Amino acid sequence: MPKVTEKELTEGKLRCFIYGGTGVGKTHLAGTTLLVDEMCPVFYADFEDGVGSISDKLKANWSRVDLWTMESLDDMRQMSSIMKDPETKYKTVIIDSASAWWTLLMRENLINQGRESGMPQIQDYGVVSDTMLQLLRVTIQKRKLNLIITCGESAQKDEISGGLYREPAMVGRLVQKMPPLFDLVGYLDADLKAVKEGELKEAKRTLQTQPFSRIRAKSRLPKSFPAVLSDPTMAAIWNAWSHRFDNIKTQ
Numbered sequence: 001m002p003k004v005t006e007k008e009l010t011e012g013k014l015r016c017f018i019y020g021g022t023g024v025g026k027t028h029l030a031g032t033t034l035l036v037d038e039m040c041p042v043f044y045a046d047f048e049d050g051v052g053s054i055s056d057k058l059k060a061n062w063s064r065v066d067l068w069t070m071e072s073l074d075d076m077r078q079m080s081s082i083m084k085d086p087e088t089k090y091k092t093v094i095i096d097s098a099s100a101w102w103t104l105l106m107r108e109n110l111i112n113q114g115r116e117s118g119m120p121q122i123q124d125y126g127v128v129s130d131t132m133l134q135l136l137r138v139t140i141q142k143r144k145l146n147l148i149i150t151c152g153e154s155a156q157k158d159e160i161s162g163g164l165y166r167e168p169a170m171v172g173r174l175v176q177k178m179p180p181l182f183d184l185v186g187y188l189d190a191d192l193k194a195v196k197e198g199e200l201k202e203a204k205r206t207l208q209t210q211p212f213s214r215i216r217a218k219s220r221l222p223k224s225f226p227a228v229l230s231d232p233t234m235a236a237i238w239n240a241w242s243h244r245f246d247n248i249k250t251q
Contacts, residue, residue: 013143014039014241016234017098017179018207019151019168020188025205026150029188030094031057032233039092039146039238040064045079047100066090070101073108083139092146093139098132098178099152099169105131125172132174136181148234153187165214183220184209184237186229207232220244 018026031054033039042065044051049069051058058067070076079095082088095101105128110116139145152169166187170178179185187208209219210227219225225240 013140014146014148014238015140015182015184016146016148016237017151017168017182017185018149018188019153019185020190021153024188024190025053026188027051027053027096029205029207029232029234030054030096030148030150032235033092033094033146033148034058034061034064035233036235036238038242039234041066041090042092042094043079043082043090044068044094044096045070045101046096047104048097050096070104072104073112076101076105076108080135083135083145084142086142086144088144090145092148094148095150097150097152098174102128102132102171102174129172129174129177133177133181136178140181147182149182163214165216167216179216179218182218183241185216185218186232187215187217188232204230205232206230 018029020026027048027050030044031051033042034057040061041063044065044067046067047070051067058065068075068079070079079093082090083093106120106124107116109124109128110118110120136147139147153166154169155164156167157164167175168179168185189206189208191204207229208215208217208227209221209225209229211217212227221237221240222244229236
């Protein structure tokens with residue numbers, strides 16, 4: 001097995017998984033990556049054709065990003081090639097979103113088997129989940145890319161307490177196996193009601209980075225990083241991540 005060097009440890013890549021409901025600003029948060037010099041250039045895989053909300057950021061930072069609309073198996077192969085390339089020019093890959101990535105993979109899987117109009121079977125779920133997990137694991141092992149992935153949310157019933165808890169809207173084994181691959185699993189929320197009522201020009205966003213009140217979250221960032229970050233940006237997350245070993249180095 002390859003030995004991790006001190007340089008690789010201290011200069012490790014950030015892996016960030018942001019989930020939340022429709023319209024809370026997941027794409028907006030992912031787009032702030034373009035404002036962080038250390039994370040650019042960026043390969044942006046748009047699975048939802050939903051980057052209209054960050055068109056201003058894209059135009060202002062066009063030299064920092066390659067934006068791809070993911071529509072087919074060939075597009076996903078190109079993304080996979082970039083993520084596996086040890087000599088890639090990119091510093092960060094953004095996948096927006098994991099939910100749509102899964103849907104497109106499943107569609108292509110069924111088409112390849114001549115079952116386009118049929119329902120997925122148990123083995124199909126396993127094939128698609130394994131494809132996603134294998135690519136993420138290989139990318140992580142290469143230690144070359146920051147990973148930013150967005151995802152929808154789902155409400156699941158706790159069989160013991162009977163209460164509902166929030167978790168990423170993933171299918172099957174992905175719910176348990178994908179989040180552990182990331183340094184930050186954050187739940188993004190926004191006061192959309194206030195926006196509808198005209199009380200605010202923009203939604204007040206919060207990113208929950210620690211589990212609380214039946215919300216799935218986790219953080220490997222320094223303990224000083226807030227459990228709930230108001231108006232989150234990738235710059236704030238990156239700054240905390242890049243200084244995570246400061247106390248250790250000074251001892």
